Amino acid sequence: MRRKLDVEPNELLMNCIRDKLHLTGTKYVCGIGECGACTVLLDGEPVLSCLTLALDADGKDVVTIEGISKGYELDRVQQAFVDEGAVQCGYCIPGLIMTTESLLQENPTPTESDVRDYLRGNLCRCTGYMNIIKAICRAASEPRRKASSE
Amino acid sequence: MYTNQINTRILYPSFEYFEPKTPEETAALLAKYKDAAILAGGTDLFIKMKQGLIEPKVIIRVKQPSFIEERPDGFHIGAATKLRTIEKSEAVIAKFQALFEAIRVIGSVQIRHMATLGGNICNASPAADTAPPLLVMGAEVKILGANGTRTVALKDFFLGPGKTVLSKSEILTEVHIPTPRPHTGTSFIRLSRASMDIAKISIAVMLQLDTNKRISDARIALGSVAPTPIMANKSADLLKGNRLTRETLNQASQSVAGEIRPITDIRGTAEYRKEVSHVIARDAIELANRRAEGS
Numbered sequence: 210m211r212r213k214l215d216v217e218p219n220e221l222l223m224n225c226i227r228d229k230l231h232l233t234g235t236k237y238v239c240g241i242g243e244c245g246a247c248t249v250l251l252d253g254e255p256v257l258s259c260l261t262l263a264l265d266a267d268g269k270d271v272v273t274i275e276g277i278s279k280g281y282e283l284d285r286v287q288q289a290f291v292d293e294g295a296v297q298c299g300y301c302i303p304g305l306i307m308t309t310e311s312l313l314q315e316n317p318t319p320t321e322s323d324v325r326d327y328l329r330g331n332l333c334r335c336t337g338y339m340n341i342i343k344a345i346c347r348a349a350s351e352p353r354r355k356a357s358s359e
Numbered sequence: 360m361y362t363n364q365i366n367t368r369i370l371y372p373s374f375e376y377f378e379p380k381t382p383e384e385t386a387a388l389l390a391k392y393k394d395a396a397i398l399a400g401g402t403d404l405f406i407k408m409k410q411g412l413i414e415p416k417v418i419i420r421v422k423q424p425s426f427i428e429e430r431p432d433g434f435h436i437g438a439a440t441k442l443r444t445i446e447k448s449e450a451v452i453a454k455f456q457a458l459f460e461a462i463r464v465i466g467s468v469q470i471r472h473m474a475t476l477g478g479n480i481c482n483a484s485p486a487a488d489t490a491p492p493l494l495v496m497g498a499e500v501k502i503l504g505a506n507g508t509r510t511v512a513l514k515d516f517f518l519g520p521g522k523t524v525l526s527k528s529e530i531l532t533e534v535h536i537p538t539p540r541p542h543t544g545t546s547f548i549r550l551s552r553a554s555m556d557i558a559k560i561s562i563a564v565m566l567q568l569d570t571n572k573r574i575s576d577a578r579i580a581l582g583s584v585a586p587t588p589i590m591a592n593k594s595a596d597l598l599k600g601n602r603l604t605r606e607t608l609n610q611a612s613q614s615v616a617g618e619i620r621p622i623t624d625i626r627g628t629a630e631y632r633k634e635v636s637h638v639i640a641r642d643a644i645e646l647a648n649r650r651a652e653g654s
Contacts, residue, residue, distance in 0.1 A: 218376035218418075224369065240367025241406045242470060243555060254443075254472045259367070260405045261473065308469070330467020330555060 216263040223247045223258035225266075226273055234274035234303045245331035248304040249273050255311040274303035277310060286310060289348035290341070297335035305331045309345050319349055367409040378420040382503050382532050385421055390505040390528040392417040397530060399439055400474035402466070403482050421477075424532060427451070433537040438477025438500075438530075442489075443468070445476060455536060456650065457492035457545035457563045464488060464549055477531045480516070483523045483587070484557075490517070490588035491563035492547050493534065494580035501533035508532070517587035540576075542568040544650030546643045549582075550635060552626070558583045559627040562615075562639050564647040566598070572652060574598050579611075579640065584619035584632055591618040594640070603648045612640035 214229055226235050226249065238246040240259050247259040250272040277284040283291065286309045296302050305328065312319060312327045319327070324345050333341060374396075379385045389395055396415035398404055407413045424437030427448050434455070436445060445451055446462045465471055465479070465488050479489045480500065490513070498513045505528050513534075516523055525531065539545075549561040561582035569575045577598040579591040594614040601607050621632035 217372060219370040219372040219374065221368075221370060237368055240409055242402055242466070245467060245469060248469055255469045256472050257402075257469045260401050262401070311468070327468055330469050 214263075218262070218264065220263040221259060222249065222251075222256075222261040222263045222266055222271070225263035226258060226271070232273050232275050236300055236303055238300065243330075243332070244301070244304070245308060246301050246304040248307040248331065250307055250311060253311070253314065255308050272307070272310075274306060277306070284310075285351045286313070286345070286348040289344040289351065293340045293344035293347060295337065295340040295344040297333075297337045301331060301333045301335075305333070305341060309348065312345070313349055317349065319346075321346060324349075365409060365411050370405060370408055371414075374415050374418045376418050376420065378422075380423075382421075382424065382530065385419060385530055386503050386505055386528065388417075388419050389530060392419070393527045395419045397421055397481070399478035399481075400441070400470075402470050402474045403478060421530065425475075429538075433535055436476055436534045436536070438480075438532050438534065439475050440477075441472060442474050442476060442479070443471040446471060454539055455492065455496060455545065457495065457547040457565070457647075458489065458536075460547040461488040461492045461549070461561070461563065464551075467555060476534060480513075480534070481523060481525065481531050483517050483519075483521050485520055485585060485587055486558045486561070486583040487588060488547075488549065488558060488561060488582065491561055491580040491582050492545065493536065494588060494590055495545060495563045495565035495578040496536050496539070497578070498534055498536045500531050501535065502529050503532045504529040510535075514590055519586045539565075540567050542570075542651050542654055544568075544647040544652070544654060546646035546650065548639045548643045548646075550639060557626065560584055560621070560632050560635060560639065562636070562643045564640075564643040566603075566644070566647040566651045568648075568651045571602070573600065573602050574648075575600075577611075579615065579644075581615070581619055581636070583626075584621040584636065586620075589619065591615050591640075593618055598644065603644070608641055608644055612637040612644060615640040 226232050236246040238244045242260050248255050249258045252269045286306050395417035398418050398420045425440045426437040428435045442462050452459045479487050493513050502509050545565045547563045549558045551558050563580050565578045567576040577595040579595045582588045594611045597611040615636045616633045621629045623629045
C-alpha cells in the first residue's frame with residue numbers, strides 16, 4: 210500500500226505509524242533503543258522506529274506487524290507464536306515477530322544460538338523467552354508461505 | 360539525570376534540519392552553523408536528545424559516504440557505512456577479524472542496521488567497540504573541513520570522553536585500514552554483563568609473526584579503561600622478538616594493568632577492571648597468536 214504523508218523533521222517513524230496511520234501494532238516501550246518493541250522492517254531491514262525519523266522512510270518500503278498476515282490468515286511466525294504459547298502480556302511480540310521475519314529472511318535455517326543472538330535486542334519483561342525461542346525455531350522449520358506486503 | 364521525567368516518545372521540534380547531498384555541502388553547513396549536531400544513525404544522538412542531555416538547534420543529516428573499498432594501500436570504509444554492512448563484508452570477516460568481532464557485539468541487529476562506523480568513532484565513547492580493533496590495525500581517519508581534507512592516525516584522534524581532534528566545522532568522512540601483512544592475527548574480547556550492555560572492559564590485539572613464528576610486531580588496545588580508548592604499548596613491546604611462551608604471555612598480559620587508568624562506575628569498579636585486564640589480555644593474545652599461525 211502506498212501512502213503519501215506530510216511529516217515534520219522531528220517526527221519519529223514510530224509516531225507516524227501509530228498516530229497518523231493508526232497502525233498501533235508497533236509498540237512504544239523504552240524509546241531509547243534498548244527493548245526492540247518498536248522494530249519495523251525498512252526496505253527489509255529491521256530498524257527501531259523510535260529512533261528513526263519518519264522522513265527516512267521516504268520512498269522506502271515499511272513493513273509493520275499489520276503487514277505480514279494475509280487478512281485473518283496468520284503468517285508462519287505468528288502461527289508458531291500461537292502454537293507454542295509464546296505470548297504472555299503480548300507487548301513485546303510485534304517487535305519480536307518483525308525481528309524474526311528478518312532473521313528468517315537472512316538465515317532460513319537458524320540454530321537455537323543463532324536465534325538467541327539475533328533476538329538479543331528484543332526484551333520480554335514477562336521473561337517468557339523459552340516459548341518464544343521454541344516458537345521461532347518452529348517457524349523456521351515450517352515451510353515458507355508467501356507473506357503479503359503492505 | 361531524571362530519565363523518568365523525560366518523554367522518550369517524541370523528539371521536541373526544537374531544531375532546524377538539513378540534509379546535505381555531499382560531504383562538501385556538509386562542511387559548508389558546519390562552517391555556517393558552529394553548534395550543529397551531526398546525525399548519522401541516530402542511535403546515540405536521539406537518545407541523548409530524548410534524555411534531555413543535549414538540545415541541538417541545528418541537525419545536519421549525513422548519509423554519505425557509505426562504501427567499503429579495497430585499494431592498493433588497504434581498505435577504505437566510508438564514515439556513514441552502517442555497522443551491519445561492515446559486519447557482512449566477506450573481506451572484513453577474512454582480513455579484519457577483530458573488527459568483525461567487535462561490531463558483532465555492538466547493541467542489537469536493529470542498532471547495527473542504523474548505526475554507522477563514523478558515528479561510533481566520533482561519539483568518542485571510551486567504550487566504543489570499534490576503537491580498539493581499529494587502533495591495533497593502525498587505522499587512520501580522513502577529515503573534511505572548510506579548508507580541505509586532512510588525515511589523522513586514530514591513535515591521535517581521541518582527546519577525552521566525547522572529545523576528538525575534530526573542530527566544530529569538520530567532519531569525519533573515511534576510515535582507512537592498512538592491509539595486514541602476511542602471518543598477522545587479530546582478536547577482540549569484551550566483557551559486559553548482558554549482551555546489549557556497554558563494555559566493562561574490552562581489548563583488541565594484533566600480532567604479526569615472522570617465518571620462525573617469532574612475534575615481529577605486536578599491538579594491544581583497550582576500551583573502557585581510560586578517558587579514551589588507549590593503546591598499551593609497553594605491554595605489546597614485551598611480546599616482540601620472541602615466540603609466544605607461557606612466560607612472555609604472562610609478562611605482557613600482567614603488564615596491561617599498569618598501563619590502564621580505569622574508574623569505578625555503574626558497570627564495574629576500577630579494581631575489578633585492573634584485576635580482569637590480565638585475564639582478557641592473556642586470552643586475546645593467545646587467540647591472536649593462534650590466528651597468526653594459521654594465516
